[in-house]
Amino acid sequence: MDNDPSEAIRTACAEIGTTPPSSIIFDGGVHRYHCPLTDKPGEKNAWYKACDNGDSFGGTVGHWRLNIKRNWNSRSRQEFTQAERIEYARRMNEAREKEQAERQQRHATARKRADVHFNVSQPADPHHPYLIKKGVAVHGIRQNCGTLLIPIRNAAGVLTSLQYLEKDGSKKFLYGGEITGCYHAIGGKPVDSILIAEGYATAATIFEITGQPTACAFNAGNLKPVALAIRDKFPGITIIIAADCDPVGIRSAEAAAAAVGGSVVIPDFSEVA
Amino acid sequence: MGADSDFNDQAKRGGKLAVAKKINTAIDAAKGLPFGQFIIKPDGVYMTTVDREGKPKEEIFFCTYLSPVGLARNIKGADYSILFEMKNPDGQLVQFLLSLESLHIGGGEVARIEYAKRGGSFGAGIRTKQAFADFVNSIMKNSKNLPRITLAERTGWVQLKGGK
Numbered sequence: 001m002d003n004d005p006s007e008a009i010r011t012a013c014a015e016i017g018t019t020p021p022s023s024i025i026f027d028g029g030v031h032r033y034h035c036p037l038t039d040k041p042g043e044k045n046a047w048y049k050a051c052d053n054g055d056s057f058g059g060t061v062g063h064w065r066l067n068i069k070r071n072w073n074s075r076s077r078q079e080f081t082q083a084e085r086i087e088y089a090r091r092m093n094e095a096r097e098k099e100q101a102e103r104q105q106r107h108a109t110a111r112k113r114a115d116v117h118f119n120v121s122q123p124a125d126p127h128h129p130y131l132i133k134k135g136v137a138v139h140g141i142r143q144n145c146g147t148l149l150i151p152i153r154n155a156a157g158v159l160t161s162l163q164y165l166e167k168d169g170s171k172k173f174l175y176g177g178e179i180t181g182c183y184h185a186i187g188g189k190p191v192d193s194i195l196i197a198e199g200y201a202t203a204a205t206i207f208e209i210t211g212q213p214t215a216c217a218f219n220a221g222n223l224k225p226v227a228l229a230i231r232d233k234f235p236g237i238t239i240i241i242a243a244d245c246d247p248v249g250i251r252s253a254e255a256a257a258a259a260v261g262g263s264v265v266i267p268d269f270s271e272v273a
Numbered sequence: 274m275g276a277d278s279d280f281n282d283q284a285k286r287g288g289k290l291a292v293a294k295k296i297n298t299a300i301d302a303a304k305g306l307p308f309g310q311f312i313i314k315p316d317g318v319y320m321t322t323v324d325r326e327g328k329p330k331e332e333i334f335f336c337t338y339l340s341p342v343g344l345a346r347n348i349k350g351a352d353y354s355i356l357f358e359m360k361n362p363d364g365q366l367v368q369f370l371l372s373l374e375s376l377h378i379g380g381g382e383v384a385r386i387e388y389a390k391r392g393g394s395f396g397a398g399i400r401t402k403q404a405f406a407d408f409v410n411s412i413m414k415n416s417k418n419l420p421r422i423t424l425a426e427r428t429g430w431v432q433l434k435g436g437k
Contacts (some may be wrong), residue, residue: 265299
């Protein structure tokens with residue numbers, strides 16, 4: 001077994017169903033890239049972290065939309081001595097704790113920024129080009145200049161982050177904001193059932209057509225955490241996941257439904273002329 | 274990734290009515306199809322318990338997905354069976370015919386074995402002996418709207434009872 005980092009990172013990527021970029025930067029930072037296997041055009045949901053540890057290369061690969069990640073190391077497990085394994089586990093644990101503390105700090109900062117951004121914004125214009133293009137109305141969203149602001153809240157109703165929607169449909173999240181398990185609710189408190197969709201336009205469409213409360217989870221990887229948060233908050237209700245009709249969307253929706261005893265509904269384009 | 278992928282796309286391409294129908298059907302199916310004290314949901318059959326005032330208290334998982342497709346009988350109007358649809362452990366929907374006679378052989382054991390042979394399973398702690406027969410009897414009691422199926426011994430035209 002050689003210590004080729006590119007082979008190790010390729011193997012880790014293959015395990016989560018992505019392909020790594022051709023050149024890797026070993027600086028310990030998170031680098032996002034477009035993965036043609038899983039991303040829609042223009043998206044960069046795949047990411048990697050690579051470090052030079054001196055005696056080996058290591059890091060993590062992951063995918064935001066799929067909500068998965070995998071550690072990798074250029075040295076195989078068999079090459080480590082017992083003492084090295086203990087030391088490696090200690091370092092990994094330390095790094096994990098540090099990362100968690102940093103993440104919590106980022107979340108706290110983002111909550112404050114989200115509050116400020118949301119409060120200084122104006123009610124969204126129903127004639128905003130994105131809303132016109134998607135044919136949906138304003139449901140609890142606001143606007144700052146030409147950018148739509150979609151609030152992202154946790155199950156307790158705390159504003160944790162924002163999604164920024166531009167006129168051309170491009171989307172960005174507030175840096176460092178907590179998204180996992182958080183959502184934008186449309187249609188008020190559910191009585192006996194709720195739908196969960198990926199994007200704002202899909203959730204708004206479903207609510208406008210059916211009148212059913214709908215939650216927007218923002219990406220496929222967040223469907224399951226949102227479904228679990230909603231199940232925790234409303235134990236008795238029926239949860240239906242409105243999947244996007246692509247392999248990632250369907251797989252994530254099925255996983256979310258299975259986790260909460262819900263079901264999946266998939267758009268049908270077979271009868272569309 | 275195709276251009277059309279979500280319900281917003283479907284609403285624009287195929288109309289809002291199609292989306293409403295699709296989603297409302299899914300909601301109805303997810304809420305379950307009640308047969309007496311049993312509710313058939315996409316992930317399985319549940320037994321409802323009631324409190325002292327007769328109000329629904331909780332739903333207990335009874336068995337894996339098992340739903341009646343129709344009520345079947347032979348051309349003489351005898352040998353009644355229920356055509357069931359079930360989900361096997363591989364997640365595939367399969368159909369099987371359960372003879373009502375089997376409910377009365379060995380205290381319903383034959384009927385339960387027919388279901389279990391195809392990969393069906395029961396919830397933990399469920400007293401299946403009585404409950405499975407109760408489930409099938411609930412379906413029979415509420416079978417007015419189930420489609421009728423005639424079982425023929427061979428292909429071709431058959432004379433149904435009553436000359437129809």
